[in-house]
Amino acid sequence: MEKVKIKEQMERIYRDIPLDAIPWNMATPPEILVTAVTANTTMACKAIEMGCGAGNYVIYLSKLGYDCAGLDISENAIRIARNSALTAGANCKFIVADVTGDLPECHARFDLVYDWELLHHIFPEDREKYLDNVDRLLNSNGRYLSVCFSEDSPQFGGSGKYRKTPLGTVLYFSSEKEMELLFKKYFVIEDLKTMEVKGKSSIHKAIYAFMKKK
Numbered sequence: 001m002e003k004v005k006i007k008e009q010m011e012r013i014y015r016d017i018p019l020d021a022i023p024w025n026m027a028t029p030p031e032i033l034v035t036a037v038t039a040n041t042t043m044a045c046k047a048i049e050m051g052c053g054a055g056n057y058v059i060y061l062s063k064l065g066y067d068c069a070g071l072d073i074s075e076n077a078i079r080i081a082r083n084s085a086l087t088a089g090a091n092c093k094f095i096v097a098d099v100t101g102d103l104p105e106c107h108a109r110f111d112l113v114y115d116w117e118l119l120h121h122i123f124p125e126d127r128e129k130y131l132d133n134v135d136r137l138l139n140s141n142g143r144y145l146s147v148c149f150s151e152d153s154p155q156f157g158g159s160g161k162y163r164k165t166p167l168g169t170v171l172y173f174s175s176e177k178e179m180e181l182l183f184k185k186y187f188v189i190e191d192l193k194t195m196e197v198k199g200k201s202s203i204h205k206a207i208y209a210f211m212k213k214k
Contacts, residue, residue: 006121007073007098009169014076019054023167023200024117029057030197033116036145036210037061045111048137050099050130051118055081055092062092069093071106099133100126109139117206119148120171127182135186138213144187146209149173150194153205179207187211 019025041047043065049058052070054077062068062085069092072078081094097105099115100122113134122130134144149155151173156163164170176194183189191210196203 006169009167010072010074011076013167014054014074014080017167019080022053023165025054025056026200027056029060029116032147032195032197032208033057033114033145034060036208037066037112037114038064040143040145040210041066041112046108046139047112047114048106048108048110050113050115050134051121052081052094053077055084055094057116058092058094059085059088059090062090063088069095069108069110071095071097071099071103073098100130103133103137106137108137110137110142111139112143112145113137114145116147117149119146120173121169123172128185131182131186135213140213142213144209144211144213146179146183146211147197147206148179150205150207151175152194155202155204174207176207179209183209183211186214188214 013022046067047061048069048071050071052058052072055070058068058070070081075096078094078096085092095105097103138144149171151161153173156165161173162170163173180192189209189211193208194205195208197206
């Protein structure tokens with residue numbers, strides 16, 4: 001899908017749909033994410049969320065003591081995130097940028113890069129560029145956490161790699177083997193598995209991967 005179309009879709013979603021009605025917008029992070037981050041990093045580490053949306057998870061981790069930033073393609077999402085951080089008194093930074101672009105907006109380096117259910121929005125032809133960006137943003141010995149929809153998940157028709165959602169977006173559903181082959185080009189895989197994740201309205205299957213920079 002064209003990047004321009006993806007940006008337009010996300011701008012429309014964050015402009016026209018109440019946050020409570022956006023399927024992936026959850027006020028607090030899933031337990032899996034919090035456990036993975038807090039068990040494998042120190043709270044003083046620098047972290048960035050790729051595709052942060054309204055910034056809920058960045059704000060949450062920032063309040064725990066992490067030095068957090070968030071990046072998203074949608075200007076509307078980042079505006080919401082900045083306002084939410086101000087209201088919450090959270091000291092974090094939000095950046096408007098395309099995660100599959102060259103990222104001239106982001107010059108910092110991080111101990112942790114994570115994306116929570118972002119990769120199914122990134123189609124195979126753009127994933128290597130995205131992972132190259134992740135690798136470039138990581139400090140030496142940095143960690144990368146990624147969670148995306150599994151092709152075994154029953155959502156949106158329950159079969160096929162490409163599935164259209166009620167919001168009009170198209171998602172790409174991956175296999176474990178596919179993700180292993182992709183990730184190992186860039187990172188040392190410490191854990192990769194398919195697991196059940198509780199979403200806003202249902203449980204779905206997702207591929208969880210925790211890695212370190214080579």
